Amino acid sequence: MAPPTLLSLPPEILALLPDQLQTIEDLLNTGSTCRALRNATDAARPSTILRLAAAQTRIFFRPSPHYLVTAAARELGHWARKSEANEQRLALSMREGLDGLLELATGDAGCGLTVARIRELHEMRFSLMKPVTDIIDKCVGKQWYEIPDFWDGGASDAYTIDSAPSETLFHLAIYGELFGPDLDALLDPETHKDYPPLTPETRIEYIKYGIPDSATHACGHFDPKRTRITTPPDPRRMVCATGPYSGNEYRGPNHNLALTWTINSSRFRPRLLEMRNKVAGVPEFSEDFDPGWWYVEDGTARAHNPFAMNLDDNDELPPADYQSLWRQRMWENVMFCQGLEGLQMLLPGSVGQGETTARRERWADKVRAWRRQIERLECEPALVKVGRQATLVSPHLLGDLRICMSGYVPGT
DSSP: OOOOOGGGHHHHHHHHGGGGOOOOOHHHOOOOOHHHHHHHHTTHHHHHHHHHHHHTTTHHSTTHHHHHHHHHHHHHHHTTTTTTHHHHHHHHTTTHHHHHHHHHHOOOOOOOOHHHHHHHHHHIIIIHHHHHHHHHHHHHSSHHHHTTTGTTSSSSSSSOOOOOOHHHHHHHHHHHHHHHHHHHHOOOTTTTOOOOOOOOHHHHHHHHHHSSOOOHHHHOOOTTSSSSSSSSSOOOTTTSSSEEEOOOOOOOOHHHHHHHHHHHTTTTHHHHHHHIIIOOOOSSSSOOOOEEEEOOTTTTTEEOTTTTTOGGGGGGGOOHHHHHHHHHHHHHHEEESSSSGGGGGGGGGTOOHHHHHHHHHHHHHHHHHHHHHHHHOSOOOOOOOOOOOOSSSOHHHHHHHTTTTTTTTTTT
């Protein structure tokens, strides 16, 4: 009798093989050897594939762990909404930064990834990620600094920002993947009955640790000898010496500041304006709109220069004008909280770019629907105050970013 071999095992046993492999490279190489093993690897569970991909995240899925966290974030968010305990686990894992999110996704959350999705993401690296990274680089990166006479009026938003444009893209995408579904529930409650949104506190944890910044750490780490603050901040604003802040210091790029600057950049916002006006063909709620947003102690949310050093109490807007302003702000917020695929709205469509144009047209239908849904809202979602700043109870990226930079600007 011939000695038994791997291929002599029954198919149901071979199907267990992927769980014993160590890396995604092992899976692909094994599946390329013969038909029997190809069938076995094709049967690999999505959770197994994500685990194998995570084992080589620094080789094939860079930037790491941003790339794979983006791929798993939407499923991870849905897992967290299943129970308060799950959401608490999500918030706690965020304290280890994006590494903590990936560990949770590949562990107890049981998130998955398919080989087909890996191939799709690989194609999107060239059709979407690189073009959008180039846009962000023109907002806060090397190309931005190369604007002639940068410090002498060449750039209207000149500032010193240590940025990483490729990571800024993923920070924006991950926020949308995790929290964007809560905006769907807000705008279309009939379709999302009994839908438990993630809390503002969980969103703030993501901003603090998933989009780390030296100002977030300095003004959220209470040490009177090393910071400008003299009393402990709101507990939700404080940061722990974990993840990106291990060792009570942070030496990385200004991720929060870079994302805030990108969103408000004159090289970013007009692309969404084009989507609304030219592609979707719908009117703005407010033609005269300042995207800057601060919460003022009297409880009024107003449009301001993002980093204005003096907030003038005489700037209060008439109620009628404010109705159009908060709707405009929400409309823009919904557009850039659509995750990775939503970034397609930033790309220009033209002759010779049929696929890009088709994708933009599909998003145009959603842009029109969002406007109708926002028009039906009777009032702006409630404010949630954290320290001396505030955000909205619903996902509001600029508000969340501002909270985690509070203290950076005097009076905030």
